[in-house]
Amino acid sequence: MSEQAVGTNKGHDRDWLSRIPKGIHGWLVPLAIVAVWEAAAALDLISAATLPAPSIIIGQFFSLIASGELFEHLGISAYRAGLGFLLGAAAGLLLGLSTGLGKLAERTLDPSLQMLRTIPLLSLIPLFILWFGVGEFSKILMIGLGAFFPVYVNTFLGIRNVDSKLIEVSRIFQYSRWQLLGKMIIPAALPNILLGLRLSLGVAWLVLVVAEMMGTSAGVGYMIQDARAYSQTDKVFVGISIFAIVGKLSDSAVRLLEKRWLRWRDTFKG
Amino acid sequence: MATEMLTIDNLNKTFAVPSGDVVALHNIGLKVKKGEFITIIGPSGCGKSTLLKIVAGLDTGYSGTVLLNGKEIEGPSIEKGFIFQEPRLFPWMTVEGNIAANLSLKNPEVRKKVDELIELVRLKGFEKSYPRELSGGMAQRVSIARALLRNPDVLLLDEPFGALDAFTRSHLQEVLLDIWQTNKTTMLFVTHDLDEAVFLGERVVIMNPRPGHIRNILPIDLPFPRKRTGSAFQELRRLVLNEFEKVEEPLFEIGAGI
Ligand SMILES: Nc1ncnc2c1ncn2[C@@H]1O[C@H](COP(=O)(O)OP(=O)(O)O)[C@@H](O)[C@H]1O
Ligand SMILES: [Mg+2]
Numbered sequence: 357m358s359e360q361a362v363g364t365n366k367g368h369d370r371d372w373l374s375r376i377p378k379g380i381h382g383w384l385v386p387l388a389i390v391a392v393w394e395a396a397a398a399l400d401l402i403s404a405a406t407l408p409a410p411s412i413i414i415g416q417f418f419s420l421i422a423s424g425e426l427f428e429h430l431g432i433s434a435y436r437a438g439l440g441f442l443l444g445a446a447a448g449l450l451l452g453l454s455t456g457l458g459k460l461a462e463r464t465l466d467p468s469l470q471m472l473r474t475i476p477l478l479s480l481i482p483l484f485i486l487w488f489g490v491g492e493f494s495k496i497l498m499i500g501l502g503a504f505f506p507v508y509v510n511t512f513l514g515i516r517n518v519d520s521k522l523i524e525v526s527r528i529f530q531y532s533r534w535q536l537l538g539k540m541i542i543p544a545a546l547p548n549i550l551l552g553l554r555l556s557l558g559v560a561w562l563v564l565v566v567a568e569m570m571g572t573s574a575g576v577g578y579m580i581q582d583a584r585a586y587s588q589t590d591k592v593f594v595g596i597s598i599f600a601i602v603g604k605l606s607d608s609a610v611r612l613l614e615k616r617w618l619r620w621r622d623t624f625k626g
Numbered sequence: 627m628a629t630e631m632l633t634i635d636n637l638n639k640t641f642a643v644p645s646g647d648v649v650a651l652h653n654i655g656l657k658v659k660k661g662e663f664i665t666i667i668g669p670s671g672c673g674k675s676t677l678l679k680i681v682a683g684l685d686t687g688y689s690g691t692v693l694l695n696g697k698e699i700e701g702p703s704i705e706k707g708f709i710f711q712e713p714r715l716f717p718w719m720t721v722e723g724n725i726a727a728n729l730s731l732k733n734p735e736v737r738k739k740v741d742e743l744i745e746l747v748r749l750k751g752f753e754k755s756y757p758r759e760l761s762g763g764m765a766q767r768v769s770i771a772r773a774l775l776r777n778p779d780v781l782l783l784d785e786p787f788g789a790l791d792a793f794t795r796s797h798l799q800e801v802l803l804d805i806w807q808t809n810k811t812t813m814l815f816v817t818h819d820l821d822e823a824v825f826l827g828e829r830v831v832i833m834n835p836r837p838g839h840i841r842n843i844l845p846i847d848l849p850f851p852r853k854r855t856g857s858a859f860q861e862l863r864r865l866v867l868n869e870f871e872k873v874e875e876p877l878f879e880i881g882a883g884i
Contacts, residue, residue: 521710521712521714522714522716524684524702524714525708525714525716525727526727526728527684527701527702528682528684528702528703528704528706528707528708529704529727529728529776530702530703530704530728531728532728535728539727539728540716543716543718543719544716544718546718618718619756620717620718620719620756620757620758621717621758622717622756622758
């Protein structure tokens with residue numbers, strides 16, 4: 357009797373959640389926080405200089421769009437991050453393939469690369485400035501270097517994890533060198549390669565912010581830095597949100613590729 | 627003599643391991659005629675897989691003679707089809723993709739043969755399925771089909787049905803016999819299942835371990851299709867079993883077959 361009561365009670369508790377579409381579940385917590393935040397600001401519980409109300413941040417966001425300022429900054433940031441990422445990821449993929457496939461390349465290249473990898477990237481910034489100045493070249497090179505290692509390490513790992521039993525099958529079927537690469541090794545290593553790309557995007561984004569906070573006059577990072585100098589906290593928040601949104605979008609893009617290309621995978625989905 | 631397809635003579639294989647040398651195969655001699663169905667039976671560790679891998683060209687460090695069609699084996703090739711105990715399908719390819727593998731399904735000739743093979747191994751409707759969606763028996767049928775697509779001279783099967791349940795296994799045995807009778811492919815079929823060895827083989831090669839050697843080769847003079855329950859079958863089965871009971875330790879679980 358009492359057990360049944362507990363059971364129905366539990367069902368009742370979950371009722372209100374089940375009435376809300378599943379796609380919205382992830383939004384519930386952020387929405388609640390924003391609501392509380394807005395209310396607290398309206399009641400003057402927090403100072404606008406520390407934490408401007410969400411409505412003010414959104415207002416600032418639209419005025420930055422209207423003036424064209426936002427897209428100007430975003431454009432140059434996207435260019436730097438995109439180019440740096442492309443160069444770094446391409447180099448990572450190529451070198452990862454070489455060291456993963458060839459013992460000679462592994463013996464000669466991998467030790468140096470592993471050593472370089474242990475250097476905290478941000479500690480190289482002064483050196484980059486000394487060598488290349490603070491111009492675009494220096495920034496893109498730094499982003500590229502950051503984007504390089506995740507792709508490199510994961511490509512190498514993916515290749516070395518290819519099941520030798522499947523390689524045996526490809527030997528019996530007399531795969532050509534290109535078939536071995538294109539129909540066996542790359543598909544088998546693809547989960548790792550895509551993971552490397554995702555991590556690499558994150559690093560590219562991180563390095564971008566750091567690079568844009570020094571010696572530049574454009575970019576979302578600059579916009580944040582500039583707004584801080586003038587205590588425009590709402591503008592700082594817009595900049596941070598832009599980083600969050602674009603970061604999330606680029607991550608989703610790679611995840612979409614994973615969904616399409618890794619459909620064959622049989623893994624735990626929770 | 628002219629019909630001899632595979633000649634193995636005085637084959638020895640030693641593995642160097644940290645604790646010393648392991649003699650995996652000792653003085654193996656076997657002649658297989660074209661189109662013959664040979665089953666090889668023996669307890670685990672007697673070198674059955676090692677023998678097949680040498681014939682397949684996957685393992686080249688041996689001494690002695692191994693000739694396929696009169697030529698020494700130089701490495702793996704499509705003439706020597708191999709079916710492993712695990713299906714070893716490419717997980718990123720569909721059923722038809724796995725069968726075609728490095729051949730293009732856009733080639734109408736390949737397409738036609740793949741469709742015929744899917745029919746033959748009874749996988750119609752699953753062409754576009756991925757390996758993760760298949761049962762063990764279905765996956766093994768895919769691996770049979772992809773070996774057959776390459777028209778091998780000899781098909782090497784290493785306990786191919788060992789991991790399957792009794793019903794699936796006996797079904798696949800029938801499928802394999804069908805294929806053999808239609809294509810006349812030479813079969814070298816390794817098993818540790820007594821009934822399977824007698825049911826399929828025209829000759830049963832009996833191997834014993836330490837070091838791996840051939841104890842005896844018994845002809846099974848029964849017409850196909852064979853009946854497992856027939857008295858002649860049971861008599862031959864006992865004959866094969868006797869070969870093992872001469873060894874001190876019990877090597878088989880009696881009745882492990884179907
Ligand atoms: N790669 C290897 N390295 C060392 N020893 C091996 C290797 N492969 C097989 N052996 C040894 O050779 C013997 C025969 O093995 P195997 O051919 O796999 O037997 P079976 O297939 O009959 O069970 C075993 O004693 C095994 O330990
Ligand atoms: Mg074995």
